[in-house]
Structures are given as structure tokens and as C-alpha cells.
Amino acid sequence: MSSSTYNPANDPAMMELFRQESESHTKSLTKSLLEIEKSENATDVSEQLMRSAHSIKGAARMVGIDVIVNIAHVMEDCFVAAQNGVIRLTASCVDVLLKGVDTISDISNDQVSDIHDNEIAELISNLEKIKSGECLALSEIDESVKYNESTPPVASNATDEHPMLKLFISESEIHITGITTFLKSDEEKISNPDNIKTIKDHLQNVASTAKLCELSEIHNLCDSLKNGMDLELSKSEFIDISVTSQFKKSLNKLNDSISALMGNKEKTQLEDIQSSSESTNQGNVSSSQLASASLDNKEIKTPTTNDNKPENLSIKISTQRINKLVGLAGESVVESQWARSHADLMLVYKRRQSEIINSFDKIRSYLDDSNAAEHIIKLFGDIQRRANDGRSFLNERLNELEDYDRRVTSLSERLNHEVLQTRMRPFSDCTHGFDRMVRDISRSLDKKIQLIISGGNTQVDREILNRIESPLNHLIRNSVDHGIESKTDRKVSGKPDQATIKVSASHNMGMLSITIKDDGRGVDMNALRERIVERKLSNKEMVKHLSDAELFDFLYLPGFSTRSDVTEISGRGVGLDVVHSTIQEMRGKIRTSSTFGKGISIQLLLPLTLSIIKSLLATIGGQTYVFPLARIESIHNVKRADLLTMEGKQYITVNGQHIGLIDSAQVLGVNSIPSDSDFISIIILSDRNNNYGLVVDKFIGERDISVHLLDPRLGKIKDVSAATILENGDPALIVDIEDMIRSIEILVSGERLTKVRRQKNSTENTPMKRVLVVDDSITVREVEKKLLVAHGYDVEVAVDGMDGWNTVHENQYDLIISDIDMPRMNGIEFVSMLKSDPIYRKIPVMIVSYKDRQEDREAGLQAGADYYLTKGSFHDESLIDAVIELIGEAN
Numbered sequence: 001m002s003s004s005t006y007n008p009a010n011d012p013a014m015m016e017l018f019r020q021e022s023e024s025h026t027k028s029l030t031k032s033l034l035e036i037e038k039s040e041n042a043t044d045v046s047e048q049l050m051r052s053a054h055s056i057k058g059a060a061r062m063v064g065i066d067v068i069v070n071i072a073h074v075m076e077d078c079f080v081a082a083q084n085g086v087i088r089l090t091a092s093c094v095d096v097l098l099k100g101v102d103t104i105s106d107i108s109n110d111q112v113s114d115i116h117d118n119e120i121a122e123l124i125s126n127l128e129k130i131k132s133g134e135c136l137a138l139s140e141i142d143e144s145v146k147y148n149e150s151t152p153p154v155a156s157n158a159t160d161e162h163p164m165l166k167l168f169i170s171e172s173e174i175h176i177t178g179i180t181t182f183l184k185s186d187e188e189k190i191s192n193p194d195n196i197k198t199i200k201d202h203l204q205n206v207a208s209t210a211k212l213c214e215l216s217e218i219h220n221l222c223d224s225l226k227n228g229m230d231l232e233l234s235k236s237e238f239i240d241i242s243v244t245s246q247f248k249k250s251l252n253k254l255n256d257s258i259s260a261l262m263g264n265k266e267k268t269q270l271e272d273i274q275s276s277s278e279s280t281n282q283g284n285v286s287s288s289q290l291a292s293a294s295l296d297n298k299e300i301k302t303p304t305t306n307d308n309k310p311e312n313l314s315i316k317i318s319t320q321r322i323n324k325l326v327g328l329a330g331e332s333v334v335e336s337q338w339a340r341s342h343a344d345l346m347l348v349y350k351r352r353q354s355e356i357i358n359s360f361d362k363i364r365s366y367l368d369d370s371n372a373a374e375h376i377i378k379l380f381g382d383i384q385r386r387a388n389d390g391r392s393f394l395n396e397r398l399n400e401l402e403d404y405d406r407r408v409t410s411l412s413e414r415l416n417h418e419v420l421q422t423r424m425r426p427f428s429d430c431t432h433g434f435d436r437m438v439r440d441i442s443r444s445l446d447k448k449i450q451l452i453i454s455g456g457n458t459q460v461d462r463e464i465l466n467r468i469e470s471p472l473n474h475l476i477r478n479s480v481d482h483g484i485e486s487k488t489d490r491k492v493s494g495k496p497d498q499a500t501i502k503v504s505a506s507h508n509m510g511m512l513s514i515t516i517k518d519d520g521r522g523v524d525m526n527a528l529r530e531r532i533v534e535r536k537l538s539n540k541e542m543v544k545h546l547s548d549a550e551l552f553d554f555l556y557l558p559g560f561s562t563r564s565d566v567t568e569i570s571g572r573g574v575g576l577d578v579v580h581s582t583i584q585e586m587r588g589k590i591r592t593s594s595t596f597g598k599g600i601s602i603q604l605l606l607p608l609t610l611s612i613i614k615s616l617l618a619t620i621g622g623q624t625y626v627f628p629l630a631r632i633e634s635i636h637n638v639k640r641a642d643l644l645t646m647e648g649k650q651y652i653t654v655n656g657q658h659i660g661l662i663d664s665a666q667v668l669g670v671n672s673i674p675s676d677s678d679f680i681s682i683i684i685l686s687d688r689n690n691n692y693g694l695v696v697d698k699f700i701g702e703r704d705i706s707v708h709l710l711d712p713r714l715g716k717i718k719d720v721s722a723a724t725i726l727e728n729g730d731p732a733l734i735v736d737i738e739d740m741i742r743s744i745e746i747l748v749s750g751e752r753l754t755k756v757r758r759q760k761n762s763t764e765n766t767p768m769k770r771v772l773v774v775d776d777s778i779t780v781r782e783v784e785k786k787l788l789v790a791h792g793y794d795v796e797v798a799v800d801g802m803d804g805w806n807t808v809h810e811n812q813y814d815l816i817i818s819d820i821d822m823p824r825m826n827g828i829e830f831v832s833m834l835k836s837d838p839i840y841r842k843i844p845v846m847i848v849s850y851k852d853r854q855e856d857r858e859a860g861l862q863a864g865a866d867y868y869l870t871k872g873s874f875h876d877e878s879l880i881d882a883v884i885e886l887i888g889e890a891n
Helices: 012-038 043-063 066-083 091-108 117-132 165-185 193-212 216-235 245-262 269-278 287-291 319-369 374-421 434-444 462-483 487-492 525-534 540-544 548-556 574-585 664-668 737-749 778-790 801-810 827-836 854-862 876-887
Strands: 424-426 448-454 459-461 498-508 511-518 589-595 599-607 612-620 623-628 632-639 644-646 649-654 657-663 679-686 691-696 698-706 720-725 731-735 770-774 794-798 815-818 845-849 867-870
Touching: 012 043, 012 091, 012 434, 043 066, 066 091, 066 117, 091 117, 165 193, 165 245, 193 216, 216 245, 319 374, 319 612, 319 698, 319 720, 424 462, 434 448, 434 462, 459 462, 462 498, 462 511, 462 574, 462 599, 525 540, 525 548, 548 574, 548 589, 574 589, 612 664, 612 679, 612 691, 623 698, 632 649, 632 778, 649 691, 649 778, 657 664, 657 737, 664 691, 664 737, 679 737, 691 737, 698 720, 770 778, 770 801, 778 794, 778 876, 794 801, 801 815, 801 827, 815 827, 815 876, 827 845, 827 854, 845 854, 845 876, 854 867, 867 876
Parallel strands: 448 498, 623 731, 657 691, 770 794, 770 815, 815 845, 845 867
Antiparallel strands: 424 459, 498 511, 511 599, 589 599, 612 623, 612 698, 632 679, 644 649, 649 657, 679 691, 720 731
């Protein structure tokens, strides 16, 4: 772009810079206006309002958007009047000012098709009325809203700063930015007459305001700079800033003086530019480079000499490159796990080597006792020495490997953490519009609602942050419209007029936890049950036995709502379905709790990042597939003999529910491989309406895997969402659970299901190990029994300690599982009796109890229990793992 024709309005980079700056300031204006509406005495907020409006005005003047200049100018006057106590910004005044903010935002984003000149004129007229205190024409404000003309402005102390000083500092920053922009546009000279005029205008504005603030030094400096420019122009057609030392010195002195007023010892933009202009090795910064500066951190990219480097230089990196870095860092975390698994294999080899050496020692002892020939003993002694040397060498290498494992694991985790931080943003970045939304909607509904947002500094992956804004918007709107009662209803209920909606974010046990809670009417569970039956989603008998958590799940079904009317604010069930779908896509969970008449609480649990996920690895048709753990209901190993068939379809029973079985090989379209095992591995998947048992070849285990997105040129691959690289370097596909469930539904509806594969070779039946479960809760007894039976154990039950003691005398058992709190004879007494009897003391005993205190655990172990498992941490794997540890597999 030629310097002689440069116009900021025609520079896309400069206009983008203005748009970003305007967006930042309009957000600040909205936030400050909402704060001042709550507390009219917020002096610091009034100052921020003046600064933001003034900054917008100055930036708009630079790029030539006069309509924004006019709006921002009168808004700034309103804020100055409020700061000086001339007017008071009431709720109605804030309405008009927010309209001004919205108009500036729309114009900045080129959304001007719906804005007419008469609307602009009306807006400016209303703003002028606010400035003058004539608010009666705007709304139903009574006479007490405005101040009397005789009301004196708020007096300042003799030691206070000049009332215009803060405004001068703010304005001078704008003008300095303008000067530096045009200084850079012509590189080593200023030749464009328009640019020269603009610089002189900026200097004149600073000089005039400085004179009003009685800052004679700055006023004289500005005059000196203007005179210097006129002197240079009298000699030549351009101003050569690289040779005019007096001009540079004056600029630096002006900069220092303004910096001193700010109380800021750091260099401002102007000083950095002067330093860079003196360097012979550095070029100048163009307007396009200015546009790529980091506005969020209020940093400008500036070239610097080696002697003057800014401490925090911002650079522009594409999101695509950041995502690649995150992927590589996540992959390094996964790869670092190889060393640990290899070290574990080396430990196995070490144990085997020790067994061989022990055998050598026994042979040597035998040779010594048998008076073997001396050369044989000598030869064997050499073998023993070599074996011991080999063991020492292995120990050293194993120690080195373990040290390496610790170092590389720590390094990869730190690398991954630092790279992830580049994607992290504060939670507050997605909540800036919620205050305004709640205010506007509540006023339209004649409700008084306070929104409290906490945890704004909680760091969130930017991808998650971008995707949760819409669900949070739906939930908050739903609370305002559905949850919060009218003022009359709240008064009848004895609640304060002002309702409260709280949104909080925090990191909780490796997850991002976001809670939306209100003190409204809550959920009427009886009405919810009736609505479920009315929608024919279930029958009355079944609904009676559903838990609250199961009932709340219906709220997130498409189109489901407890209301019959549709509103523009929250619709009818649409929002909550969107919430559920979005959270599920991010592998998150929703927890809902409510007390009727007191409010509702909705907790969103999300992963901290989408680049690394916890997964279950399983083989299907000889290939490894990855299932995200967050989308798995449960997993089971079931005896083939326990499979049930109804109308030609196979199923299993889990917690009293029949779950149909589907062959994963058929769903994925791969060849099935026969198995030698008597057990089949089943993954339970759910889509809120149905549960499906997906049969896989075998489980490999749980892993943290790095997610690699597939090349978009491949398009959508059926039943697959992404890929990963395993520890051994092999690729594996990550299953798209939603897509797979749809594929299953198609198979089921088409009656094309194949039966679960038969085992390759039959094996001889061996006696099953017998377990006695002693618990007074029928639910606990049956859950434990079915779980153990599913893993091949022969199980009997007893209702309390006394019944268990009698049952032990009648049969032989390989393991006894007992509760503690039971009638007639508690678990401690029962275990003590078993361990004091010479016949039964060798039977392993496991205690499974809700009591998780350390003293309870010690009491159980002191009584003789071999294992103590709390029901609070109880899950399928923990119980089965403990049983296998005590008595081994079932057969």
C-alpha cells in the first residue's frame, strides 16, 4: 500500500484491529454498566466506563467511523456527568446505554443493515437526555431519579488529583497509539500530508487537554513537537525522523512525562517504537502486524533491539498448529508409558532368572554331597558365577531403566501440561454475556434475579470452552424462565423477591465441574412422573419404582418438558436436549438434583482436555479398538453357559434388566475369530432409551490415549470418531459410541442379528469354587451373588452372621464375604468365631461394608478378615479383583 494514499478505513488489517478493540471495550462497557446498576457508588466502575467509551471514540475516529464517534462521545459525557455526581444512572438509563453499546457492536461487526439513521438519531437524543438529567422522556422514572440543578457536584479533597487528570491519561494513550501508527506507516520518513496532519491533530488534542489539566510541561512539549514538524516541512517535503534528534528526544520526553503520570515505570508503546527506530538492524512494524497483536493481553508486537527486549512478547500461532502440538505432547505421554511396561516385563525376567540361579544352587549342593569330580564342580562354579554376574548386570540395567522411566514420565507430563496451557482460557471468557442476558430476560418477565458467577479464573481447554457456552446459555435461560417463580409466588412461598442463580466452575478430581444452581421452584417429581406416563415413555407401575436420578434423565429427552406452553425464551424441552447431546459429545456427564420448592442444581462434569482420554482397549476380529470410558455403562465377563435366549435373541441379565447381545464383529463388519475361552467379554452401551451388550473378543485393559483426528478428506467413517497410537506403535481406531449405537439399532430393527460366536474348542468341566455371601440386605446379597456367578463362582447366601455360621457347618466354601452391621450376630463376631475355629480358620474372609473409617477397617482386620472392601468404593472390578487375589479364578 502506497504511503501517499494510505487510509486506515481501507486497510483490512487496521479495521480488524479496530473490530477486536471495539469488541473488548463493549464487553467492558456491558460488564461495568451491569455493575453500576447494582451499586451506584462504584467510583472505579464509573472510571472504567469513561475509559472504555473514550477508547472506542478515539479508535473509531482513527478509522473514520463517525457514527460510532458520535455515539461513544455522548456516552462518555454521560459517564463523566455520573462520575461528577451531576446525574445518577438508573436502570432505565442503563437500558439506553446498553442500547448504545449494542449499536456500536453491530456497526463494528458490519451488522448495519437493520440500523437506520432515524434510530441512530433517536439513540443519540436519548443519550443526550441522560447526560442532561432529562430522563422522564425515556421511561416512567419519577422525579427523584434525577438530581436537582442546585445539587452540587461531589467535592474532592484538596489532595485529590485534578478531576480531568484520569481522563487525560486515558485520552493521551489513544493519541499516542495514533501517532505511533502513522509513524510506522512511512518507515523512515513521514511524507503523506494526511498522516502529517493527523499526527499534528493528535499532538494538538494532547496539548489542549494538558492545558485544561494544568500540565504545562506536557503542553509545552506538544507545542515543541508541532513546531519541530513545521520546521522540518519548511526545509523538505517530508519529515526525516531518523536524523532529527530533537524530534526524537521530544517524543521520548513526552512519553516519559505521561508514563510518570500513570505511575507506570514500564515503557509505553511510543518509547518502544523510538528504540526500534534507532536500530539499524530492525525493520518497522506494519499495520497488519499491529492487527495480529494480542489484544486480550493488551500487548502490541514490536521489533526490539537485543538490548531492549520486552519480557512477554506475544506471537501469533494458528489454532491448527497448537492442536498439532497438543497432539504430539499427548502422544509423548502415551509413549512414556512404554518404559514402565517394559520395566515390568524385565521384573518378570528377573524373577525367572532368580529361580534358575536358585536351581543352580540346589544342583551345586547336590554335586557337593555326591562327591562329584573336581572339574565338574569347577565348571559348575563358573556357570554359577556367570549367572550371578548376569543377575547383577540385569539389576543395574533395571535400575537405570526405572530411573529413565521416572525422568521421561515426568518430562512428558510437564511438556504436556505446558502445551495444554497454550490452549487454556479462563472460564470467565464464556460467561461475559450471561449477566446481560439474565438482566434483560428477567426484566421482560417482571422477575428480579441476581446472577452470581464464581470460579471465573478456572482454566478450561479452549475447545471445551467454545462448546459449553451454548449449553450454559440454555441452562441459565431455563432457570430464568422455568425455574424462578414470579414475584407473587415467591412472596407466597416466603422467599425474598430477588431470586439467585449461581454458576460456578472448578477442577474436581481431574475433571472440570460446572454447577448451575437456582433457588426457584425446583422439580415436582409427581408432576414429572405424570408427564412421563402421559408421553407414554413408561407405565405407571414402572415409574413408581424409578429413582430420582432415573426420572431426571427424562428431562433431557428430545422435546420433553413439564410445561405445555412454548415461550421464546426457553422453548419446550429443546434446550435440555441440546445440553445433553453436547455434554455427551465431549465425553462428559450430567448430574441433576432438586428439592421441590427450593430449587435445582445441575452439575456438568467434563474432561479437562479433549486431547487425552481414558479408554478401554478391546480386540475385535484380531484388531484393537478403543472405547471411551466415559460412554461405557459397565463391562462384564459372562460364562457362555449363562447366556439366555428369548425368541431367538440372546441376552444377559444385569441388575434385574435384560440386555440384548450384539456381536461387535457384525456391527463393524469385520471377520469374527473363534475363542477358546468359556467366557465372553461384554461392553454395556446406553443411549438413554436402551442398553446394548456389545460382545468383543477380549479386554486388553484401561489406558490413557492420545486422540488424533482423522484427515477430513476421509469423510465420516462409520462407527469411528478418531484414531490413536498405542504404546507398541500400532495404530488403533477410537469408536464413535453414538454412531455405533445407531448402527446397532439398524441391525436390531432389521432382525439381522447373528448369535454370539461359539468357542473354538470345548474344555472339560472343572469344579467351580464356592463362595458364601453373608449380608442382611437382599439387594447387596443379590448384586454380589450375580456378579460372582457371572464370573463362574458357585455362590450361596446367608441373611446375617448367625445364619452364616450355621451355613458354614453344612457346606464347604473357598471364600466367605461378610457385611459388618447385621442383626443377631454382626460381621466382627462372625469373623472372630470363624478364625477361632481350627476347622474354618483357613477359609479366606472378605469384609464388604459401608463403614470406611480407619478404626472400622482395623477392627475388621484384627478380627481376622483377610480383605476389607468399602461399599462406597465398591464396583465390579474391585470385588472380582479382590476375590481372584484371595482364591484365584473360578475354575
